[in-house]
Amino acid sequence: MAPERIDLAVIGGGPAGLAAAIAARAAGVERVVVLEREAEAGGIPRHCGHPPFGWAEFRRILTGPTYARRIAARASASGVDIRCNHTVVQLGPAGELACRNAEGAVTLAAKRVVLATGARETPRSALLATGDRPLGVLNTGALQSLVYLEGLVPFRRPVIVGTELVSYSAILTARRAGIRPVAMIDAGPGPIARWPCAVFPRLLGIPVHYGAEVADIRGRPRVEAVDVRCGDGSRHTLACDGVLFTGGFVPAAELVRQSPLALDPLAGGPVVDQYGRCTDPAYFAAGNLLRPVETAGWSYREGTAVGRLAALDLQGRLPAPDAECTLEIAAGDGLKYALPQRIVLPWRGADGLPGLQLRVRRAITGLLTILAGNRQLYQRRVSVRPERRLIVPLDGLDLPDRAGRLQVGFQG
Amino acid sequence: MTEIREMAAADLFDVAIIGGGVVGCAVARRFTLEGARTVLLERAPDILAGASKGNSALLHTGFDAPTGSLELACVRDGYAEYREICGRLGLSVLETGAAVVAWTDAEVAKLEGIVAQAHANGVDEVRAIDADELLAREPALSPAAKAAVLVPGEHVIDPWSTPLAYIRQAVENGAVLLRNAGVTAAGFDGAHWRLATTAGEVRAAAVVNCAGLWGDRVATLLLGQSAYAIHPRKGQFVVFDKAAAGLLRTTILPVPTERTKGVVVARTIYGNVLVGPTAEEQDDRERATTDSETLHQLIGQAGRIVPGLADMPVTAVYAGLRPATERKEYRIASDPDRRVIDVGGIRSTGLTAALGIARHVHGLYQAFGTAHRPIADPVWPVVPNLAEHRPRDWEAEGSGEIVCHCELVTGREIAAALTGPVPAGDWGGLKRRTRAGMGRCQGFYCTARLARLTEGRLAEPLAVGPAHHGP
Ligand SMILES: Cc1cc2nc3c(=O)[nH]c(=O)nc-3n(C[C@H](O)[C@H](O)[C@H](O)COP(=O)(O)OP(=O)(O)OC[C@H]3O[C@@H](n4cnc5c(N)ncnc54)[C@H](O)[C@@H]3O)c2cc1C
Numbered sequence: 001m002a003p004e005r006i007d008l009a010v011i012g013g014g015p016a017g018l019a020a021a022i023a024a025r026a027a028g029v030e031r032v033v034v035l036e037r038e039a040e041a042g043g044i045p046r047h048c049g050h051p052p053f054g055w056a057e058f059r060r061i062l063t064g065p066t067y068a069r070r071i072a073a074r075a076s077a078s079g080v081d082i083r084c085n086h087t088v089v090q091l092g093p094a095g096e097l098a099c100r101n102a103e104g105a106v107t108l109a110a111k112r113v114v115l116a117t118g119a120r121e122t123p124r125s126a127l128l129a130t131g132d133r134p135l136g137v138l139n140t141g142a143l144q145s146l147v148y149l150e151g152l153v154p155f156r157r158p159v160i161v162g163t164e165l166v167s168y169s170a171i172l173t174a175r176r177a178g179i180r181p182v183a184m185i186d187a188g189p190g191p192i193a194r195w196p197c198a199v200f201p202r203l204l205g206i207p208v209h210y211g212a213e214v215a216d217i218r219g220r221p222r223v224e225a226v227d228v229r230c231g232d233g234s235r236h237t238l239a240c241d242g243v244l245f246t247g248g249f250v251p252a253a254e255l256v257r258q259s260p261l262a263l264d265p266l267a268g269g270p271v272v273d274q275y276g277r278c279t280d281p282a283y284f285a286a287g288n289l290l291r292p293v294e295t296a297g298w299s300y301r302e303g304t305a306v307g308r309l310a311a312l313d314l315q316g317r318l319p320a321p322d323a324e325c326t327l328e329i330a331a332g333d334g335l336k337y338a339l340p341q342r343i344v345l346p347w348r349g350a351d352g353l354p355g356l357q358l359r360v361r362r363a364i365t366g367l368l369t370i371l372a373g374n375r376q377l378y379q380r381r382v383s384v385r386p387e388r389r390l391i392v393p394l395d396g397l398d399l400p401d402r403a404g405r406l407q408v409g410f411q412g
Numbered sequence: 413m414t415e416i417r418e419m420a421a422a423d424l425f426d427v428a429i430i431g432g433g434v435v436g437c438a439v440a441r442r443f444t445l446e447g448a449r450t451v452l453l454e455r456a457p458d459i460l461a462g463a464s465k466g467n468s469a470l471l472h473t474g475f476d477a478p479t480g481s482l483e484l485a486c487v488r489d490g491y492a493e494y495r496e497i498c499g500r501l502g503l504s505v506l507e508t509g510a511a512v513v514a515w516t517d518a519e520v521a522k523l524e525g526i527v528a529q530a531h532a533n534g535v536d537e538v539r540a541i542d543a544d545e546l547l548a549r550e551p552a553l554s555p556a557a558k559a560a561v562l563v564p565g566e567h568v569i570d571p572w573s574t575p576l577a578y579i580r581q582a583v584e585n586g587a588v589l590l591r592n593a594g595v596t597a598a599g600f601d602g603a604h605w606r607l608a609t610t611a612g613e614v615r616a617a618a619v620v621n622c623a624g625l626w627g628d629r630v631a632t633l634l635l636g637q638s639a640y641a642i643h644p645r646k647g648q649f650v651v652f653d654k655a656a657a658g659l660l661r662t663t664i665l666p667v668p669t670e671r672t673k674g675v676v677v678a679r680t681i682y683g684n685v686l687v688g689p690t691a692e693e694q695d696d697r698e699r700a701t702t703d704s705e706t707l708h709q710l711i712g713q714a715g716r717i718v719p720g721l722a723d724m725p726v727t728a729v730y731a732g733l734r735p736a737t738e739r740k741e742y743r744i745a746s747d748p749d750r751r752v753i754d755v756g757g758i759r760s761t762g763l764t765a766a767l768g769i770a771r772h773v774h775g776l777y778q779a780f781g782t783a784h785r786p787i788a789d790p791v792w793p794v795v796p797n798l799a800e801h802r803p804r805d806w807e808a809e810g811s812g813e814i815v816c817h818c819e820l821v822t823g824r825e826i827a828a829a830l831t832g833p834v835p836a837g838d839w840g841g842l843k844r845r846t847r848a849g850m851g852r853c854q855g856f857y858c859t860a861r862l863a864r865l866t867e868g869r870l871a872e873p874l875a876v877g878p879a880h881h882g883p
């Protein structure tokens with residue numbers, strides 16, 4: 001069967017994908033289709049039953065599910081064709097997408113594609129955790145969808161592992177559902193997400209242990225206990241009926257990994273230029289697929305920007321990518337990743353993404369430096385922690401005018 | 413269920429098989445097809461609760477088995493019968509072949525002996541190849557490889573659908589499968605066995621002990637003593653993302669040592685690549701734990717063999733326990749006076765050998781003097797295909813909702829696994845029948861839906877109860 005032809009296909013109906021679709025429609029793109037594998041659009045916020053979502057988009061503080069419904073409704077109202085229960089299974093060259101829905105296989109030929117498949121947490125297996133493999137070991141995403149989508153709980157007295165923002169949101173979910181965590185532990189010396197979150201477990205009477213990691217998970221068929229190893233080498237047994245591994249976000253980049261598109265091992269998502277464009281220029285990407293991890297609001301804004309850029313590209317108004325005039329950006333010392341991974345010259349001002357997005361692996365104070373060869377383009381003393389994003393505006397920089405490499409990293 | 417129990421209690425079976433591992437399932441199939449009234453007793457809520465739930469899934473040719481051993485005979489017979497029947501049962505073979513790769517000069521020196529042994533074992537197509545041929549066949553392999561022995565017939569199968577197909581063929585041809593039926597006591601009155609189980613009493617004229625990791629315990633229940641003691645030997649594995657499958661065609665085997673076949677790198681029939689198993693002695697027959705340190709070592713080892721695996725994402729980790737005894741060989745023995753056949757110590761080739769073991773055991777049983785008429789035209793059930801290289805349900809027209817996105821498991825596959833002649837008894841059983849929850853996200857996206865779909869169906873539910881909406 002001949003593939004259905006459309007102008008823009010968006011893969012993933014979360015905040016980033018819906019925003020990209022809305023922006024493309026607003027910029028005059030005719031046939032915009034969102035392909036979403038779940039029965040409803042909205043992405044992760046569908047099962048984050050707590051505020052604050054939606055301030056930037058609606059000037060209101062909403063819960064996740066309400067926010068998800070509002071952005072999906074906004075997309076439909078702007079003429080976006082949202083197709084739920086559509087799973088994209090393969091990315092073909094030049095925007096040819098293999099999908100399947102309840103009826104069978106479908107092929108779409110899209111002039112442009114925006115990838116917006118989001119991010120998820122690292123499961124226990126990939127963390128290489130020690131112990132039995134009983135029931136009751138989950139990530140926050142599973143907990144939240146159980147509680148908010150099905151009204152069920154997988155445990156009543158879990159140990160929570162991690163102190164990222166999402167870990168505190170897990171505590172909120174637990175509280176809502178009548179779950180009483182027995183402890184919160186983190187291998188680091190202090191909480192990853194700080195005030196005001198970090199005071200929050202204590203207020204609820206949940207003991208928090210830093211410098212502590214899971215040494216053993218025991219139980220059959222359900223979790224019965226967790227052994228925790230503390231920084232001083234001591235081991236403690238916590239009786240519990242579950243383990244919640246929170247955070248450790250990774251982009252949901254499996255489609256990219258199995259396609260010819262280049263993947264950035266640092267950010268974990270596709271390599272993009274300042275227009276959000278992948279190494280096959282029919283593909284763009286936005287949202288938490290690009291990196292772990294930003295808020296819904298950030299993903300929405302990024303989706304809006306990339307949707308508009310894809311529309312401009314359809315109108316022939318983006319510079320064509322050209323290896324001869326591409327700056328590769330190398331994230332160096334202290335950095336977890338740098339985004340975008342390449343810049344297509346000439347730099348045309350803040351047309352594209354708002355500059356270089358950087359994150360550090362661990363808290364660092366030093367001279368953040370950008371070098372082109374031996375030439376220093378930027379230097380500033382910064383003190384930053386891993387949960388904070390750094391943005392370096394590229395606009396004022398005296399970028400080279402030929403292909404090359406920009407080295408970004410900390411000195412001193 | 414109660415109905416079956418009452419019937420079982422009232423009935424006298426020709427044979428009771430204790431243990432629903434791959435060996436027990438294959439034995440139940442053979443006895444049923446031979447016309448015996450067969451019951452299989454499994455103490456867990458589902459089959460495959462012991463050694464058979466975690467193995468390397470290789471279909472062995474027997475090239476490296478001890479020449480002249482019963483193990484070799486059973487592996488050869490099992491291999492041949494598997495290839496003959498697999499298509500009719502909906503099972504398949506991922507034709508990978510295997511290469512025993514030498515990384516040191518000392519290992520190179522052993523290759524000749526490996527070829528000689530293979531030929532002595534009747535595996536004639538085995539031959540030595542040099543590094544150039546090996547690397548041409550496996551370009552992603554580390555160039556440090558020095559030479560290899562190619563075993564063209566050593567393939568990969570589905571370790572879970574295989575025993576399921578065997579027990580289903582048994583059940584659909586009249587065998588009775590009792591789960592949650594652990595044998596706790598046994599008495600022989602000179603003609604019949606009375607087996608006390610956690611699901612009531614079962615009577616049978618003969619008993620086959622296929623209790624695997626508990627084989628010595630069950631032998632002691634039956635015969636007052638056991639000729640062997642089980643010493644569980646754990647094997648841990650790491651399963652890599654499906655993106656790794658493109659790196660490898662052939663299963664990479666190490667040059668074996670006296671003690672173990674060693675760590676392999678192999679594709680799985682589900683489209684992943686695995687590395688493992690380790691060989692770790694332990695006393696515990698239940699806990700097959702994974703540990704962080706060993707898993708890291710396995711990943712390191714995989715990366716030295718196939719460099720592209722070094723930073724491949726990990727999908728799953730698992731461990732299995734081999735029912736090893738003090739000796740390497742199978743411990744199969746018949747006691748015609750008490751009409752017991754003990755099938756012990758099926759250590760590390762049982763997945764392949766099961767069909768061969770079943771024929772051998774049936775042969776021993778015939779010496780008891782009871783004759784049955786084989787089923788003339790048996791039913792051949794077809795198990796759902798989980799192999800990635802063949803069409804899966806999600807590709808079929810009208811296959812409806814997808815529940816597990818990573819493994820593309822459909823709602824109707826889940827529904828089918830929860831019903832039918834041998835429905836999933838627990839969460840592990842559902843995973844093994846469908847692959848739900850076994851992909852990269854390990855349940856991040858699908859746990860909620862699965863908890864709903866399986867409510868009231870599994871021995872231990874995914875969710876412990878409703879959320880009490882608090883503040
Ligand atoms: C457990 C958890 C809790 C979080 N809590 C918060 C919070 O409280 N506040 C906050 O601001 N952020 C939170 N986040 C961050 C979250 O990632 C962002 O809020 C936001 O959802 C990112 O939007 P997105 O569009 O990039 O991705 P997502 O919201 O993840 O949307 C991706 C969509 O793509 C679909 N999809 C994926 N693959 C395919 C495919 N092959 N075919 C078709 N469709 C596909 C998915 O079904 C999904 O709907 C949380 C994240 C997680 C994992």
Ligand SMILES: Cc1cc2nc3c(=O)[nH]c(=O)nc-3n(C[C@H](O)[C@H](O)[C@H](O)COP(=O)(O)OP(=O)(O)OC[C@H]3O[C@@H](n4cnc5c(N)ncnc54)[C@H](O)[C@@H]3O)c2cc1C
Pocket residue numbers: 430431432433434435436453454455456459460461462463464465466467468469470471472593594595596622623624625626630646647648689731732733734735758759760761762763764765
């Ligand atoms: C790490 C590893 C890798 C392997 N790789 C391969 C391979 O690649 N290829 C291959 O061919 N083989 C392989 N094997 C070997 C194969 O898995 C085993 O030989 C096989 O699983 C043994 O099966 P079994 O039925 O004898 O025992 P088990 O699987 O242990 O089955 C015994 C069953 O009996 C039940 N039971 C116990 N006590 C009682 C009781 N009192 N009443 C009722 N039921 C009871 C148990 O619950 C269990 O289900 C491997 C094994 C391991 C561990």
